[in-house]
Amino acid sequence: MILDSSGAVREVVGQRWSNANRDRTFRLQPFGGTMGADRTFQGLTIPTEIAAGNHYGTADYLPFFQVRLINATYS
Amino acid sequence: MNRWAMFSLGTLAVAGSAAAICFRAYRNAMAEAEEAYAGLAGKPPPPPTERFDPAMIADLPNVAQCYFHHAIAPGTRSIRPRSSKWRAPSCSATKTGIRLLPCRRGKCFGRLTNLCGCPGCARAQCQLPVPMPWSMVRRGHDSGCSAWFRSRRTTHRLILSARRNFAQWSRAPCLCRRVCFRRTTSTGSSSMSTGLVSRSDASLRRSFLR
Numbered sequence: 001m002i003l004d005s006s007g008a009v010r011e012v013v014g015q016r017w018s019n020a021n022r023d024r025t026f027r028l029q030p031f032g033g034t035m036g037a038d039r040t041f042q043g044l045t046i047p048t049e050i051a052a053g054n055h056y057g058t059a060d061y062l063p064f065f066q067v068r069l070i071n072a073t074y075s
Numbered sequence: 076m077n078r079w080a081m082f083s084l085g086t087l088a089v090a091g092s093a094a095a096i097c098f099r100a101y102r103n104a105m106a107e108a109e110e111a112y113a114g115l116a117g118k119p120p121p122p123p124t125e126r127f128d129p130a131m132i133a134d135l136p137n138v139a140q141c142y143f144h145h146a147i148a149p150g151t152r153s154i155r156p157r158s159s160k161w162r163a164p165s166c167s168a169t170k171t172g173i174r175l176l177p178c179r180r181g182k183c184f185g186r187l188t189n190l191c192g193c194p195g196c197a198r199a200q201c202q203l204p205v206p207m208p209w210s211m212v213r214r215g216h217d218s219g220c221s222a223w224f225r226s227r228r229t230t231h232r233l234i235l236s237a238r239r240n241f242a243q244w245s246r247a248p249c250l251c252r253r254v255c256f257r258r259t260t261s262t263g264s265s266s267m268s269t270g271l272v273s274r275s276d277a278s279l280r281r282s283f284l285r
Binding site for chain 1 (some may be wrong): 127138141142143144145146147148150151152155
């Protein structure tokens with residue numbers, strides 16, 4: 001995780017077991033993305049603008065998952 | 076042994092030593108992280124009545140304290156995620172040459188355009204109810220398409236089919252010409268694709284465009 005000066009998450013990257021690669025073979029490969037904004041729900045502040053995809057940090061990065069979190073509830 | 080050979084061997088030795096030092100530092104950092112994770116994973120979950128107190132994280136490194144101070148308001152009780160609502164503000168691929176069709180509740184609407192400013196992105200919105208496990212279908216694989224849509228320059232296809240329809244189309248494979256996205260759930264599978272129409276699929280395309 002990469003945080004900004006206030007402690008907000010701005011980037012996340014990890015290793016994902018996936019075959020979304022040129023060789024179509026399963027292997028660990030970087031998966032991650034960027035977080036653009038935060039909101040607080042029930043006392044917890046979480047990223048609400050997320051773009052993520054396979055091969056984060058490489059030329060093959062494709063942010064196929066782009067969402068805005070509208071609401072979150074906890075129990 | 077001449078002077079150049081000795082120089083080369085010396086350079087290799089230095090490079091090898093540097094690589095070994097870096098690898099050892101990496102392994103130490105990974106071992107430390109794994110140990111910390113195992114310690115956290117082994118802890119019992121906090122009681123639901125417990126509330127967050129900054130004193131709980133006073134012994135953590137500064138960067139971790141910074142994160143938790145930002146993420147958890149003091150006094151927040153121990154809670155677990157129950158539900159979340161998401162919206163994809165634009166189509167889910169922005170890399171040049173890859174486009175996804177707009178969809179809502181499993182139905183396609185609108186036409187593909189490139190007016191939103193980001194390369195290769197459709198203008199209309201995609202709404203996704205939950206973060207779905209989309210997987211990429213590479214060029215040459217059966218995309219299982221079930222509908223065709225035309226944009227200004229070319230014809231695109233959209234796959235939003237129940238499993239029974241998917242089986243029907245398996246007899247007439249639609250080979251993805253670019254990159255597709257597909258998800259599979261317990262009730263069926265659906266995919267989004269922008270592959271170009273192949274000639275062998277022309278008759279299928281005509282039947283859908285009627």
